[in-house]
Amino acid sequence: MAGTVSEAVIRRLPGYYRHLQELEKEGVQQISSQKLGRRMHLTASQIRQDINCFGGFGRQGLGYAVPELRKGIGHILGLNQPHRMIIVGAGNIGRAVASYHLFGEIGFEVTAIFDTDPNKIDANIGMMTVQDMRNIQRYIAENKVDICVLAVPSEEAQALADVLCVFGIGAFWNFAPVDLKIPKGIALVNVHLEEGLQILSFRMLSEMRENGSRREGNRVLGNP
Numbered sequence: 222m223a224g225t226v227s228e229a230v231i232r233r234l235p236g237y238y239r240h241l242q243e244l245e246k247e248g249v250q251q252i253s254s255q256k257l258g259r260r261m262h263l264t265a266s267q268i269r270q271d272i273n274c275f276g277g278f279g280r281q282g283l284g285y286a287v288p289e290l291r292k293g294i295g296h297i298l299g300l301n302q303p304h305r306m307i308i309v310g311a312g313n314i315g316r317a318v319a320s321y322h323l324f325g326e327i328g329f330e331v332t333a334i335f336d337t338d339p340n341k342i343d344a345n346i347g348m349m350t351v352q353d354m355r356n357i358q359r360y361i362a363e364n365k366v367d368i369c370v371l372a373v374p375s376e377e378a379q380a381l382a383d384v385l386c387v388f389g390i391g392a393f394w395n396f397a398p399v400d401l402k403i404p405k406g407i408a409l410v411n412v413h414l415e416e417g418l419q420i421l422s423f424r425m426l427s428e429m430r431e432n433g434s435r436r437e438g439n440r441v442l443g444n445p
Contacts, residue, residue, distance in 0.1 A: 241291035310372035
């Protein structure tokens with residue numbers, strides 16, 4: 222399905238799921254595309270186009286049943302089944318991912334964390350103990366692993382990914398600041414933290430320029 226749906230729509234799906242969860246908690250049972258669009262800062266047309274990519278959830282004149290749509294999008298995202306994750310890299314990012322308790326609420330469970338640093342091996346992170354990277358092949362062979370979180374330096378990431386693909390890892394959540402090259406048939410999401418800050422910087426400067434233009438306009442018009 223991912224091959225026939227645009228990347229932009231796929232990136233919006235978690236937002237739909239989160240807002241629908243919030244609406245359910247608020248006791249909302251039915252919502253129109255207009256109201257959902259206002260809540261998510263999207264047009265009603267965009268809402269309908271996105272949701273129609275996955276079949277008909279809405280009812281003419283009634284909008285969307287919130288529990289049904291939340292459940293349907295959860296199914297599309299694969300949240301109706303548990304996902305077991307391992308982490309490679311017990312540095313700051315790896316430890317933060319391992320300690321993030323809300324993953325469990327959507328079915329993602331961190332089951333093990335590995336590192337090569339003797340100073341980190343055997344350290345405790347929550348209920349887990351950092352394991353020696355030399356044991357990872359055996360762990361993958363003996364345990365179900367759906368996702369590998371890569372939280373290693375950029376110069377190590379590609380070589381590790383190559384080896385882990387051979388070991389049987391089928392999906393990577395990569396926090397190393399490098400775009401990995403992986404075989405066809407393996408899922409990958411690259412998370413570049415610095416890119417998020419760069420986008421934030423651009424938007425911040427854009428807002429400053431726009432506000433500056435407004436202030437200049439007000440001065441020309443004689444407004445305070």
